[in-house]
Amino acid sequence: MNFNIRAKAFLFIPFLFITLNSYSQKTAPSDLILQSIDENQSYYSDLLKEIVNINSGTMNFVGVRKVGLRLTEEFKKLGMEASLTPGEAFGRAGHLIATNNGTKGPKILMIGHLDTVFEPESEFQKFTMLNDSIMQGPGVADMKGGDVIILYTLKALKDAGVLNNLSVRVVMTGDEERSGSPLALSKKELTDAADWADIALGFENADGNPKTIVTSRRGSTGWTLKVKGNAAHSSQVFSEKVGSGAIYETSRILNSFYQELSNEENLTFNPGLILGGTDVEYDDSKSAGTAYGKQNVVAKDVLVKGDIRAVSLEQLSMAKEVMTRIVSENYPKSSAEITFDPEGGYPPLANSSGNEFLLKLYNSISQEQGLGSVSSVNPRNAGAADISFTAGRVNMAVDGLGLSGADDHTINETGNLNMLPVQAKRAALLMYRLSSTR
Known part of the structure; x- marks a missing residue:
């Protein structure tokens, strides 16, 4: 009897050692997230250059849908369901909707837009590199850079084995710069997604400063x-x-x-x-x-x-x-x-304790990674944006997680490609942290 107990213990201890040793050698998901982002910087920089060179002025429906179809391909590569919706009912090109039906953590809405202010008749049609990192191009900051960061973020979560568990919906509207009418139809995909979601993350470029995000937007x-x-x-x-x-x-x-x-x-x-x-x-x-x-x-x-x-x-x-x-x-x-305006225009996104919680978590992640502190934008410096339509529908929301740049809406618009991985790391780690809460 005693021999059998000692024998079982003897056999179990090496097994336990092997199991613990194997576990200690596993790479943490957060490390895999960072590794994926570092490895894929060139790919997503090239993707941004590609879609910036596709004119997608709001009223260029063919161009807006072309950008949407290109990004739809990328979402499908991640194993997500993705398609373009029609926009005839509100006089625009339609929207891109992508979903991932996981069950872990809160339901997260990620918001972007496909259109720019630069129509086909604009002189500003193609990107140029002002140096090794600063790209000048139509919509690079507002907000094709943010659209790419959404994909970059989701790719890192997938590579870390996290994405399959997450419940995510992406809405990239085709008429943020010039909303269709009636507004209730134009923004229906967005408001429906907000009613479904617990948390909304907007990937506009805030005030162009990577040290800030938006917790409140004026309507x-x-x-x-x-x-x-x-x-x-x-x-x-x-x-x-x-x-x-x-x-x-x-x-x-x-x-x-x-x-x-x-x-x-x-x-x-x-x-x-x-x-x-x-x-x-x-x-x-x-x-x-x-x-x-x-x-x-x-x-x-x-x-x-x-x-x-x-x-x-x-x-x-x-x-x-x-x-x-x-x-x-x-x-x-x-x-x-x-x-x-009888349609009400863009509603205000008032600050809330939930929004402040997201800011605090995002700031903590940024500092942990040595990426600097992050504070909130003064609402006077944050114009109306699609995330405003989530107001009163989600528990918490922040915007401004997109690409830092300058002079958006002008022919001098620029974006800093070096900030693509920085913003992707912040966003991916934020979503990973949120996935462990409910």
Whole structure:
């Protein structure tokens, strides 16, 4: 009896030693992630160059879909389901949707976009290398670099044996730069994905600084002001019968907007176009119009088109109430009305404890890897973006995980290729850490 026990113990101890020794030699998933990213830098740099050279201005539907099809191939190589959706219902090229149906950890939505602001008639069509790392090209930072980082990140997770377990959905819209209409259809794939997800990660380029990400974005919506006055000879202006005219009334309204709201933090409201005179015509499809008037005639009509950007729904509601009140307090013999975009525009992405948690985790990962600290972007420096449509639908969201660069939306747009692996490492390790939580 005692011999048998000793024999079993003797046999078990070497087995235990071998098992523990084998385990100690296994490479941790985080190390495999970093190894994959280092090994694949050239591949994803070349992929970025390839898709930057495909014109995908929002209204170039063929080009947008060409970029989408090329990236669809890459998602399928990772074993993900991927396809392009139609966009006819909202007048655009459609979107790319890719999914991975794992069961471990939270459901993660990754957001990109296929389109750029550079249409086929732009002079800016191909990339050039300004040095060994700085690429100048249409959409390299906004946001084809971010699209490539999404793929680069998922490739590293796959190589580390992590991706198969993750529940991931990727939405790359085809109309971020110029949204289709109605907006509810244009953004339906995105809002549906947000309703499904727990966490949203946006791969825009934030403010171009790799030391920052976005925890809060201001929303953006349009407004239209129409003002009417009594047309008359200018000698009768201010009289009881004629009043002040449409242009004076408009100046009162705009100045009151400024006086009452300009000191509100993170709120802006900009009149971008104004037409006034005896006759006014405006073509919304061209964002252009004409006005006729004479210096000796009191103005009859004024049209103003503008936008408003707010950091929260509460701030937006407050601003609308104040602007509407100001518009109603008319000068004598004049009238005015203000209307706000009935589709609502881009909603604000307000900061939250969940967003702050993601920032803290992302910053910790970055510092652990010797990649520097990361802080949040001032909302004044973060324009509206697709991630805003996840507001109120996910538990936590951050944006700005894409490629750092400069001068986006201009023919001087650049991206730093050396930051591709840096951003991929941060994002992949973030998703790996999140996969172990629920």
